[in-house]
Amino acid sequence: MSILIKNATxxxxxxxxxxxxIIEDEIIAEIGSNLPNAKQVIDAAGKFIMPGGVDPHTHxxxxxxxxxxxxxxxxxxxxxxxxxxxxxxxFVPQSPxxxxxxxxxxxxxxxxxxxxDFGFHMNITHLDDEIAAEIPSLxxxxxxxxKVFTAYNGRLRLxxxxxxxxxxxxxxxxxLTMLHAxxxxxxxxxxxxxxxxxxxxxxxxxxxxxxxxxxEAAFRAASLAAQAxxxxxxxxxxxxxxxxxxxYARMHGLPVMGESCPQYLFFSIDHLRRxxxxxxxxxxxxxxxxxxxxxxxxxxxxLIHTIGTDHCPFFYNGTQPIIYEGQSVMIPGKELGVDDFTxxxxxxxxxxxxxxxxxxxxxxxxxxxxNQFVALTSANPARIFGLYPRKGSLQPGSDADLVIWDPDRRxxxxxxxxxxxxxxxxxxxxxxxxxxxxxxxxxxxIIDGDRWMxxxxxxxxxxxxxxxxx
Ligand code: URP
Ligand code: ZN
Ligand code: ZN
Numbered sequence: 291m292s293i294l295i296k297n298a299t300x301x302x303x304x305x306x307x308x309x310x311x312i313i314e315d316e317i318i319a320e321i322g323s324n325l326p327n328a329k330q331v332i333d334a335a336g337k338f339i340m341p342g343g344v345d346p347h348t349h350x351x352x353x354x355x356x357x358x359x360x361x362x363x364x365x366x367x368x369x370x371x372x373x374x375x376x377x378x379x380x381f382v383p384q385s386p387x388x389x390x391x392x393x394x395x396x397x398x399x400x401x402x403x404x405x406x407d408f409g410f411h412m413n414i415t416h417l418d419d420e421i422a423a424e425i426p427s428l429x430x431x432x433x434x435x436x437k438v439f440t441a442y443n444g445r446l447r448l449x450x451x452x453x454x455x456x457x458x459x460x461x462x463x464x465x466l467t468m469l470h471a472x473x474x475x476x477x478x479x480x481x482x483x484x485x486x487x488x489x490x491x492x493x494x495x496x497x498x499x500x501x502x503x504x505x506e507a508a509f510r511a512a513s514l515a516a517q518a519x520x521x522x523x524x525x526x527x528x529x530x531x532x533x534x535x536x537x538y539a540r541m542h543g544l545p546v547m548g549e550s551c552p553q554y555l556f557f558s559i560d561h562l563r564r565x566x567x568x569x570x571x572x573x574x575x576x577x578x579x580x581x582x583x584x585x586x587x588x589x590x591x592x593l594i595h596t597i598g599t600d601h602c603p604f605f606y607n608g609t610q611p612i613i614y615e616g617q618s619v620m621i622p623g624k625e626l627g628v629d630d631f632t633x634x635x636x637x638x639x640x641x642x643x644x645x646x647x648x649x650x651x652x653x654x655x656x657x658x659x660x661n662q663f664v665a666l667t668s669a670n671p672a673r674i675f676g677l678y679p680r681k682g683s684l685q686p687g688s689d690a691d692l693v694i695w696d697p698d699r700r701x702x703x704x705x706x707x708x709x710x711x712x713x714x715x716x717x718x719x720x721x722x723x724x725x726x727x728x729x730x731x732x733x734x735x736i737i738d739g740d741r742w743m744x745x746x747x748x749x750x751x752x753x754x755x756x757x758x759x760x
Contacts, residue, residue, distance in 0.1 A: 530584020602637025
């Protein structure tokens with residue numbers, strides 16, 4: 291099957307050009323002018339064409355506290371597609387047993403359900419000699435990145451020495467270490483004190499996880515990486531001071547990169563103080579308006595390299611069903627923490643919101659250019675995580691994952707547009723200008739206006755190579 295897309299304005303991470311595109315089967319065959327006609331012709335005059343989004347940070351079907359994140363690998367990837375994202379990188383939790391077995395379990399969940407292409411990062415949350423010996427095999431199973439944590443004591447955290455060991459093994463094995471930066475010890479003390487004093491509301495989630503803990507842990511991680519001779523990627527940067535740590539590390543020639551997420555660019559502790567503040571509970575927490583500004587500056591200065599979502603949705607009220615694809619669905623959610631902020635499942639919906647919200651409030655607002663938008667949301671994650679130029683790029687030979695973007699479509703956005711399997715959206719009633727019109731996954735039209743044309747299982751697992759240091 292061949293498709294000719296005519297009169298397109300193609301936005302890549304480096305250029306904006308007028309050209310036609312020919313798709314042959316699943317691949318971009320040609321880009322140029324006056325290309326021969328094809329079986330199907332789409333006139334994209336007045337539209338932009340961008341590579342499908344690559345979201346480097348999702349948590350589908352993730353057990354947490356007494357529940358599970360409410361999007362599985364089908365509903366979450368369908369929502370991603372509606373928002374113009376055609377590749378997601380999901381985290382494999384480490385459970386007892388071998389890493390290989392953990393990965394098999396996650397593949398068994400994702401393979402039959404994923405509706406866009408996907409890869410995995412491996413969490414390392416328990417280290418012993420067997421696990422240390424197994425880490426170098428991760429690339430054989432298509433995984434070239436792992437995540438470690440300096441917080442969530444007794445659950446996910448590794449000690450500094452263990453993080454140093456993981457960094458060293460990872461560097462030798464062509465793996466990129468990703469790090470969740472917060473101070474787990476301080477958090478535990480502050481949480482105990484807050485609960486003893488009877489503070490139970492969502493704002494205490496942020497007040498017990500101080501910004502300085504994130505800054506200090508980011509610096510600690512960069513120093514551990516330097517001592518291990520390893521590259522480092524800070525996930526979900528949320529504090530302006532973390533940008534300073536990336537700058538400091540890079541000034542010293544260290545290969546340190548970072549990711550932020552829309553929630554840290556647009557929201558603050560003021561949102562946690564609303565009566566429905568539990569909707570904004572995620573870890574690390576949303577911070578201050580000054581941090582929002584500092585993170586935007588970090589993006590413009592090239593000190594934050596990607597924008598992911600950390601998509602990890604829960605219902606706001608999991609005692610009331612919603613209708614999803616004609617079925618009634620109800621999954622316990624944020625109400626679990628109505629009397630105790632520590633019991634609110636941590637995480638937010640966002641995988642479908644990322645591109646539309648960032649287009650209006652990033653590009654149209656003049657904060658980033660269209661090319662920076664493509665770099666941050668597609669090309670850079672593909673490059674850093676070893677998927678480029680198959681993903682994140684529109685060039686002959688790349689997968690034909692592309693979005694035809696209507697820059698004039700106005701939408702009053704919210705839960706009805708987002709397609710996440712949850713009962714709320716953080717951007718309810720936000721006015722958006724510019725929206726995906728058609729989305730192709732490897733040449734298959736999966737979104738046509740408001741119509742879903744995709745299917746569970748059509749997303750392929752992406753074995754990844756060693757990524758680039760940007
Ligand atoms: O609140 C969040 N982000 N939950 C997911 C776990 C993590 O640390 O990314
Ligand atoms: Zn994290
Ligand atoms: Zn996460």
